[in-house]
Amino acid sequence: MRTQVAIVGAGPAGLLLGALLHRAGVANVIVEQRSAEHVLGRIRAGVLEQVTVDLLREAGVAARLAEQGLPHDGFELSFDATRLRIDLQALTGRHVTVYGQTEVTRDLMAHRRDAGLTTVYAAEQVQPQGCDGARPAVTWRQGGREHRLQADFIAGCDGFHGVCRASLPAGALSTFEKVYPFGWLGVLSDTPPVSRELIYGAGERGFTLASMRSPTRSRYYLQCPLDDRLQAWSDDAFWAELKRRLPPDAAAQLVTGPSIEKSIAPLRSFVAEPMRFGRLFLAGDAAHIVPPTGAKGLNLAAADVGLLARCLAEHYGGSDAGIDHYSARALARVWKAERFSWWFTSLMHRFPDTGAFGARMQRAEFDYLCSSAAAQTALAENYVGLPLAG
Numbered sequence: 239m240r241t242q243v244a245i246v247g248a249g250p251a252g253l254l255l256g257a258l259l260h261r262a263g264v265a266n267v268i269v270e271q272r273s274a275e276h277v278l279g280r281i282r283a284g285v286l287e288q289v290t291v292d293l294l295r296e297a298g299v300a301a302r303l304a305e306q307g308l309p310h311d312g313f314e315l316s317f318d319a320t321r322l323r324i325d326l327q328a329l330t331g332r333h334v335t336v337y338g339q340t341e342v343t344r345d346l347m348a349h350r351r352d353a354g355l356t357t358v359y360a361a362e363q364v365q366p367q368g369c370d371g372a373r374p375a376v377t378w379r380q381g382g383r384e385h386r387l388q389a390d391f392i393a394g395c396d397g398f399h400g401v402c403r404a405s406l407p408a409g410a411l412s413t414f415e416k417v418y419p420f421g422w423l424g425v426l427s428d429t430p431p432v433s434r435e436l437i438y439g440a441g442e443r444g445f446t447l448a449s450m451r452s453p454t455r456s457r458y459y460l461q462c463p464l465d466d467r468l469q470a471w472s473d474d475a476f477w478a479e480l481k482r483r484l485p486p487d488a489a490a491q492l493v494t495g496p497s498i499e500k501s502i503a504p505l506r507s508f509v510a511e512p513m514r515f516g517r518l519f520l521a522g523d524a525a526h527i528v529p530p531t532g533a534k535g536l537n538l539a540a541a542d543v544g545l546l547a548r549c550l551a552e553h554y555g556g557s558d559a560g561i562d563h564y565s566a567r568a569l570a571r572v573w574k575a576e577r578f579s580w581w582f583t584s585l586m587h588r589f590p591d592t593g594a595f596g597a598r599m600q601r602a603e604f605d606y607l608c609s610s611a612a613a614q615t616a617l618a619e620n621y622v623g624l625p626l627a628g
């Protein structure tokens with residue numbers, strides 16, 4: 239098989255890249271190791287920046303998003319007993335859209351199917367080959383046979399645990415990493431959200447986030463120790479702990495019900511540089527991870543592939559200036575989102591090892607936010623998303 243761009247991974251980065259390339263007339267094939275059902279079963283992001291919404295629209299996959307996405311003009315911070323609303327609209331003139339990653343993925347899959355584009359699911363032993371030469375390829379096994387996809391370029395959109403970054407020679411990349419000493423326990427339930435807007439809460443018992451997917455579906459998170467086992471968290475235990483951590487007026491609104499999904503995610507900051515090796519480009523979680531506090535992971539993945547699609551289209555139009563600058567341009571934005579996600583995580587969580595001084599610093603930071611329009615604007619402009627690299 240032969241194509242122009244071989245995409246490894248059918249998460250949001252790979253699927254959106256495929257849609258944008260198709261729009262630009264660039265042929266592409268996606269090779270994914272899991273089944274389509276498995277990919278759709280992952281419950282992750284919920285908040286889209288305008289940049290992401292615009293890219294989905296450009297790709298022609300925003301019809302359901304336009305209908306069902308919930309525009310949010312602000313969100314709340316709760317710090318011990320103090321509340322602060324961040325008015326995104328007033329501070330930046332912009333908003334974010336609540337629409338689940340699962341739905342984004344579903345829309346992109348349907349679009350790909352309707353356009354007749356090839357996606358190979360359940361591919362085993364996927365391997366990029368010859369990335370530093372002129373004829374790269376992706377190989378995999380399926381049905382007891384070896385398959386080979388020849389391409390001009392490979393896009394590594396295969397997430398943090400993918401094969402593309404891992405297959406590069408030692409020394410090709412520099413990596414930067416911070417692992418946080420806690421995780422997020424998440425629950426999805428068909429119950430109405432406690433509040434119209436998201437609430438990010440910090441307190442004695444640890445961080446909590448009240449989010450949503452729709453007016454009838456809630457998504458909640460609790461900061462938990464890294465060694466907590468999922469089996470130890472019954473639904474009842476989760477709701478009881480959430481009630482303790484939410485601000486009292488929100489706790490009073492809490493409607494509980496059976497969890498549809500429950501999972502624990504570790505928190506990590508990670509960047510691999512550069513995001514290009516020969517004819518292989520890395521995009522999304524394959525190149526960088528942020529802790530979820532700033533709601534940036536999916537949005538960064540979308541921004542990367544928005545840029546990469548443009549650069550590859552320029553290549554086929556006769557100019558390599560774009561692909562030569564892809565890594566530097568993408569990383570400039572990635573590091574700003576890394577900084578914001580680290581800062582917001584540091585402000586809102588209980589750290590087991592920073593002591594009373596660390597707690598006072600968090601309190602001072604929150605008090606400063608409450609009293610400073612400049613500080614609130616800095617938070618708001620990062621949350622709605624920085625402009626795409628030019």
Ligand code: RFL
Nearest residue numbers: 247249250251271282283284396397522523533535536537
């Ligand atoms: P994905 O989604 O991990 O997709 C990668 C795909 O590659 C496949 N793959 C392979 N395919 C072939 N061969 C191999 N060897 C392969 N290895 C892996 C995988 O099966 C998968 O299908 O990466 P992508 O596309 O870069 O997308 C990134 C986002 O999924 C991620 O950044 C976000 O989910 C992060 N995130 C959030 N981001 C936001 O922007 N806003 C949020 O509100 C938000 N909340 C979250 C989050 C992530 C969370 N978790 C669970 C980590 C909340 C949580 C709890």
Ligand code: PHB
Nearest residue numbers: 283284449530531532533
């Ligand atoms: C979510 O709804 O899953 C969500 C929302 C905001 C975040 C992280 C996750 O910062």
